[in-house]
Amino acid sequence: MKNMRLAAGGLLGLTIVVALVPLVLGPVDLPTAQHHLLHAALIAGALISALLFAAPSHKTGAAHYGWLLVAILSPVVVMMLMWPSEYAWFEQHPGGHVLEHLSIIAFAFATGYAGQRYAAGIGWVTGLSLLFMAIASAWGFGVAPAATGALAASVPAGSAVASDAPSNAGPPNVVRGAALFSQNCAVCHGVQGAGGEGPSLKDERTRKNLQQAQQWIMNPSAPMPKLYPGTLSRADVRDVAAYVETL
Numbered sequence: 001m002k003n004m005r006l007a008a009g010g011l012l013g014l015t016i017v018v019a020l021v022p023l024v025l026g027p028v029d030l031p032t033a034q035h036h037l038l039h040a041a042l043i044a045g046a047l048i049s050a051l052l053f054a055a056p057s058h059k060t061g062a063a064h065y066g067w068l069l070v071a072i073l074s075p076v077v078v079m080m081l082m083w084p085s086e087y088a089w090f091e092q093h094p095g096g097h098v099l100e101h102l103s104i105i106a107f108a109f110a111t112g113y114a115g116q117r118y119a120a121g122i123g124w125v126t127g128l129s130l131l132f133m134a135i136a137s138a139w140g141f142g143v144a145p146a147a148t149g150a151l152a153a154s155v156p157a158g159s160a161v162a163s164d165a166p167s168n169a170g171p172p173n174v175v176r177g178a179a180l181f182s183q184n185c186a187v188c189h190g191v192q193g194a195g196g197e198g199p200s201l202k203d204e205r206t207r208k209n210l211q212q213a214q215q216w217i218m219n220p221s222a223p224m225p226k227l228y229p230g231t232l233s234r235a236d237v238r239d240v241a242a243y244v245e246t247l
Helices: 002-019 021-025 032-054 065-081 084-092 094-118 122-139 149-153 174-184 210-218 234-244
Strands: none
Touching: 002 021, 002 032, 002 094, 021 094, 032 094, 032 122, 065 094, 065 122, 084 094, 094 122, 174 234, 210 234
């Protein structure tokens, strides 16, 4: 029993150390799928620790529905913390990124431990379900589809490249975004987004959805220049991001 708890404590400590890595790496730019998988690894460490901690005790609290409620609601909180549209902000704020990681670990631990305290085996069910959702999310959850040719074709070729169009007026204007990209971004990223002084933006939609792309353009990390709101308006940012999603 003592050895099991020591192993659980060691694994939990290691998982927490891994959660602190953003403080060392600083701002990063990870593909959404990779980010999901890293979170799944934190969840796995927390869950195994929780199940090991709970295993030595044969006492359960089936009469106490509070344990069951915690085991059911904790996975929901974890998946909300893994909402992809928030990744762009967390990746650029290491302190917030670590807080997100620690929260994921805490609620994943609660998922397994509370389930086992309610009834033997429940922690395994809730824990494995959470881990499955975290891993499966890497293959689709939160990855925005590419803007289709139909969307681009629906915009008149002579659309003006104005900067004062409201950002919520219909769908993004991909043609307008392409023109803005050519004027402001191609010098670093290449005319077709294949890269140059700046990185390639090909298949950027697999790394950032539309909202994340907009957040990155508005609040980039050096050496990328900050063109919003001085050069680009909010509507400009939205159209450029929509165009980048098609590359």
